[in-house]
Amino acid sequence: MLLALWASCVLAQDPVLERRVTSLSHELRCLVCQNQTLADSNAPLAIDLRNQIREQLAAGKSERDVVDFMVARYGDFVLYRPPLKGSTILLWAGPFAFVVVGFTLLVRVVRRRRIAAPQLSDAERSRAAKLLE
Amino acid sequence: MKRALWTLGIFVALVALLAVGLRLDPREVPSPLIGKPAPPFELPLLTEPDKRFSQKDMLGKVWIMNVWASWCPPCLVEHPVVTRIAQSGLAPVVGLNYKDARDDALPWLKRNGNPYQLIVFDANGRIGIDYGVYGVPETYVIDRKGVIRYKHIGPLNADVVKQKVEPLVQQLNSGG
Amino acid sequence: MIPELGQIALALALAVAIIQAVLPLAGAANGNRAWIAVARPAAQTQALLVAFAFGCLTYAFVNNDFSVAYVADHSNSALPLHYRVSGVWGGHEGSLLLWTLMLGVWMTAVSWFSGHLPEEMTARVLGVMGIVSLGFLAFMLFTSNPFDRQFPPAIDGRDLNPLLQDPGMVIHPPMLYMGYVGFSVAFAFAVAALLSGKLDAAWARWSRPWTTVAWMFLTLGIALGSGWAYYELGWGGWWFWDPVENASFMPWLIGTALIHSLAVTEKRGGFRSWTVLLAIIAFGLSLLGTFLVRSGVLTSVHAFAVDPKRGIFILGLFTVLIGGALALYAWRTSRIGLGGEFAPVSRESFLLANNVLLVAAAGAVFLGTLYPLLIDALGAGKISVGPPYFESVFVPLMAPALFLMGVGPLARWKHTTIPELAVLLRWALAVSLAVGLLLPLAFGQWHALTGFALALAVWIVATALISLKKRPRGSRAHLGMVTAHIGVAVFVVGVTLVKTYESDKDLKMKPGDTVSLAGYLFRLDQVTNVKGPNYVAARAKVLVTRNGEAITVMYPEKRLYVVQNMPMTEAAIDPGPTRDLYVSLGDPFDDGSWLVKVQHKPFIDWIWVGCLIMALGGLLAASDRRYRVVLPRRRGAEVTA
Numbered sequence: 001m002l003l004a005l006w007a008s009c010v011l012a013q014d015p016v017l018e019r020r021v022t023s024l025s026h027e028l029r030c031l032v033c034q035n036q037t038l039a040d041s042n043a044p045l046a047i048d049l050r051n052q053i054r055e056q057l058a059a060g061k062s063e064r065d066v067v068d069f070m071v072a073r074y075g076d077f078v079l080y081r082p083p084l085k086g087s088t089i090l091l092w093a094g095p096f097a098f099v100v101v102g103f104t105l106l107v108r109v110v111r112r113r114r115i116a117a118p119q120l121s122d123a124e125r126s127r128a129a130k131l132l133e
Numbered sequence: 134m135k136r137a138l139w140t141l142g143i144f145v146a147l148v149a150l151l152a153v154g155l156r157l158d159p160r161e162v163p164s165p166l167i168g169k170p171a172p173p174f175e176l177p178l179l180t181e182p183d184k185r186f187s188q189k190d191m192l193g194k195v196w197i198m199n200v201w202a203s204w205c206p207p208c209l210v211e212h213p214v215v216t217r218i219a220q221s222g223l224a225p226v227v228g229l230n231y232k233d234a235r236d237d238a239l240p241w242l243k244r245n246g247n248p249y250q251l252i253v254f255d256a257n258g259r260i261g262i263d264y265g266v267y268g269v270p271e272t273y274v275i276d277r278k279g280v281i282r283y284k285h286i287g288p289l290n291a292d293v294v295k296q297k298v299e300p301l302v303q304q305l306n307s308g309g
Numbered sequence: 310m311i312p313e314l315g316q317i318a319l320a321l322a323l324a325v326a327i328i329q330a331v332l333p334l335a336g337a338a339n340g341n342r343a344w345i346a347v348a349r350p351a352a353q354t355q356a357l358l359v360a361f362a363f364g365c366l367t368y369a370f371v372n373n374d375f376s377v378a379y380v381a382d383h384s385n386s387a388l389p390l391h392y393r394v395s396g397v398w399g400g401h402e403g404s405l406l407l408w409t410l411m412l413g414v415w416m417t418a419v420s421w422f423s424g425h426l427p428e429e430m431t432a433r434v435l436g437v438m439g440i441v442s443l444g445f446l447a448f449m450l451f452t453s454n455p456f457d458r459q460f461p462p463a464i465d466g467r468d469l470n471p472l473l474q475d476p477g478m479v480i481h482p483p484m485l486y487m488g489y490v491g492f493s494v495a496f497a498f499a500v501a502a503l504l505s506g507k508l509d510a511a512w513a514r515w516s517r518p519w520t521t522v523a524w525m526f527l528t529l530g531i532a533l534g535s536g537w538a539y540y541e542l543g544w545g546g547w548w549f550w551d552p553v554e555n556a557s558f559m560p561w562l563i564g565t566a567l568i569h570s571l572a573v574t575e576k577r578g579g580f581r582s583w584t585v586l587l588a589i590i591a592f593g594l595s596l597l598g599t600f601l602v603r604s605g606v607l608t609s610v611h612a613f614a615v616d617p618k619r620g621i622f623i624l625g626l627f628t629v630l631i632g633g634a635l636a637l638y639a640w641r642t643s644r645i646g647l648g649g650e651f652a653p654v655s656r657e658s659f660l661l662a663n664n665v666l667l668v669a670a671a672g673a674v675f676l677g678t679l680y681p682l683l684i685d686a687l688g689a690g691k692i693s694v695g696p697p698y699f700e701s702v703f704v705p706l707m708a709p710a711l712f713l714m715g716v717g718p719l720a721r722w723k724h725t726t727i728p729e730l731a732v733l734l735r736w737a738l739a740v741s742l743a744v745g746l747l748l749p750l751a752f753g754q755w756h757a758l759t760g761f762a763l764a765l766a767v768w769i770v771a772t773a774l775i776s777l778k779k780r781p782r783g784s785r786a787h788l789g790m791v792t793a794h795i796g797v798a799v800f801v802v803g804v805t806l807v808k809t810y811e812s813d814k815d816l817k818m819k820p821g822d823t824v825s826l827a828g829y830l831f832r833l834d835q836v837t838n839v840k841g842p843n844y845v846a847a848r849a850k851v852l853v854t855r856n857g858e859a860i861t862v863m864y865p866e867k868r869l870y871v872v873q874n875m876p877m878t879e880a881a882i883d884p885g886p887t888r889d890l891y892v893s894l895g896d897p898f899d900d901g902s903w904l905v906k907v908q909h910k911p912f913i914d915w916i917w918v919g920c921l922i923m924a925l926g927g928l929l930a931a932s933d934r935r936y937r938v939v940l941p942r943r944r945g946a947e948v949t950a
Contacts, residue, residue, distance in 0.1 A: 151604075151606060163691060
């Protein structure tokens, strides 16, 4: 445990690396304290996984590689940003679809109300104009 | 009218979903490793630090790996079940002592009994991460070719052993 | 003895609720004046009985009666008095009693302030509220009785969860519940309108202030919850898109859509059917939230003790109440009729656009919150939907709504023109763009999104001021709207600036060490051990200076609550109008040093101040004169609306 902390302290000297670790840790879910990100959780596993992230990024792996590493071991559950796959198309497209459907209905309603407005004949129009003078 | 029916339809679907949800456990994280080869490791034994063991050593046999630690109360709760499995001769049970200290683990075994054929010592939990361990105890069933076929998260109980573990091991042993 | 009295009071309340649910509704349908007249006294009696039961439970807590299981689970003799009181709603059973109490409060208010409504309408509204109350009382008595005894009585209690031992915890649930339960009034009104087949501008004029007040409470409740999470949970976050947070946010979004839709119904008699549907959905989402917290269907930090039996009961209640209302809606909505006409460019259409965006946003939050459950139920695995999803989806939906907030209030009802609006808005647009382009530079780094968000915030304020200038002697309701919109702008500024420019440092420090962040120098002076009423703690003393000048001294603590053996991080916060400084202690090392996290959070308090201003706007709007003019009630005759 102390070894892990020491290792993380040594590597923690590099602020750019730390920023990458933190930003990636914010995208991953802690498996133990499941309502926290890996960045915020103090569970031992979270600390271990943060160290893993740090070591791998320091060794030259990309964010993508680290994410794949985590998913291979823990599944999609560990990702707070759901991956775009067949099963999540509805999720990602949904909000956009809501807006499109909503505005389509809005246009329809507005059109309906407009048509309902009375149309004056020319005679009525000139009468109205005379009255308004 | 159409709007109302749409809303009712969504409502009914929602209630159905929630009803199903009542029988699910949102906290359980199934393992993506099922059907994949057991991640390789080579670790010292807990009891004899000079000797090492690798998952390769079990190829050709169906075996069970039980992840435990002395600081884990549910591990103590499931210990009699694990012991019974080992004693029944169903399959060899290998222990993975996870993020523990020898000075705590050995007395724990002395107090509660050691049912394991052998125990590997994963002090820093790296191998645990490779196996997707997130909450001890966890138990894996691995087949002859070294592929993980089943994972149970949390303490084992007699029901799970009877309904899941035993049938699977028997099936794998007979040729599955 | 007292707990038994409380239980009897609840059982009596259930009996009264049954009467209140059945007689007035039947009476309104048949014109039976005697039955209609039962509504008010029944509501008031029920409220009194529930209040009495609540008092009994409070008494049990204050007097450390550990023979009551609920008290034993959530209290302790060493717990300070004010937390023994707030512990009453610290767990599932007690919080249900709080819910029911709030319902009693709202029912009583309705029974007092409905003098100028037709008697049948009042009877129907109270009757529907009676059905809701019946559901909750039954739920308590049959599955979640707060007065259950245990033998032998516990020697001492298991203590209130330390996270809840906090002033914010005292007030957050009551406010939140006032909001949730308040939407039951709007719901009852909607159902009453469907039952009677009558829905007109007068109906809207009556339900609008009640809905606005409920919305105000919900705004406060959510803001309090967020503020509490910020200073209590110890890591500086204030919104996590946690399922239970979302469960409170969804009714807020729909509630906001509802108060805007009601504006059209009240002013122009339009959107009637849609307003009714929104009211049903708003309350439906309140109930859904209640379900989600207590059923174990989703994991959350907020979840109460989980019991599938309870989940089934609430789901049943939800199905009956909302399903029933929706079925009634499908059947009777055609009777309500259409409203007035309006042109494509008019205040009505802008409000309609507002509604589309808010409902889409609520839909997005709903989708994200329930999607993991859907995937799991379909056997397609387990996924997580967290802040990255919600942020990428919610912000683009809200941005147009923020823009429209500037345009809508300046558009005339029924018909307006784009040129007319452009003339009013051109300076506001120019100023907003200028600020959006320049202000981020003042803070350091320029980001396009930051500039865009700031421009929107300035746009809202500028257009609000134009709106005030256009109607200098506008009504209090108008002032309320302007205030609430400005509150939104303040909120947006807070969120944007803190998310763009916040910074933190996480490091190992021993006494004497310093760390600098955002121009401030933090020095760890010493760490001492202190003792609280029911905890022990390590308290650090951190001196903060800037350019050599002393700014403040901060005392973060790492507490251990002895009864539950639960550690807690008590962060130290130095609040300010332009920034918060946030210092929290992590774990200690063997050599006497500590893991310390220091954070600089610019303008973060604007988030909650913005919410307060929004709530103030709601209060102003609801207290407008037009709602307080009460027509004299002529006994025995109908008052036409």
